[in-house]
Amino acid sequence: MIDARRMEVYSQFFDKNLNALNDISAIIVDEDTYRTDLEKQPILFFGDGALKCKAIINNEKAIFFEGGLPSAEGMAPLAEKQFQDKDFADVAYFEPFYLKDFVAAVSKIKGLK
Template structure:
């Protein structure tokens, strides 16, 4: 039986969508225009469905990357996904964004060179300054730790790295690489969560009947939204 899932990823700067038949990606599209998710997401969805030659009514479920990540990006992606599910009466699936990063890492050519030795995977999403959203997984993408927002210093992983090989990746890892020089610490650049890497956990949720409540679902922001004051003097009230 064919299961068709539309996946949506908006947790960081790249806005992406993909259409799947079972585990086969029919089409994936992305846009990396910063702060443009609200304008481009529905355009990408329509283009992806058109290129896949698929009417949206034939989608069996919509999967959203639930966070953690950008408050605004997650809110936009969730709003669109919930609207589609409500209109089409289809189930809403929610996927851990850090788990999506792990599947993205599996597809990166540098990852295969470092996979020996049963390393732990540590996806990180930038949360400003030296703080990251992170979670540790084993090499089978099974959680070793809970999701957390952590301020990373030179001692944060030092005890683990004495005995455990760890692979760090994601936007948050790139700003802490200079802190660790252990041979057990591997840093891989340019790995981002994209919709095409969401299908494994999305299908698992679908076949297990783990559906979100469309009316009450909220993304996993992890931290409260904090508005920042503009530094543009032109915009200040006189």
């Protein structure tokens, strides 16, 4: 779970074998966020977005990991598997996935133009 500023997080659910259970999404966090999922089973939240959720989501099945943040070091096994599978990206045509389109807005801070 990644903090997306304000009261929004980017999140995705995985099972214990790291299989994705849904698509990554941007979610505005409130006290009802993940309520239906938590009724079914406990959920382990981690990442800098989890700290934001801990103050808002009050559910005994919500477990918040505070031991550290994910590191790029954890990508090594994933990269090695893609290498072994010869699953390479064509860097000439690769486009990053930003999840949401950037929308520029005029600043509302007084004095800036």
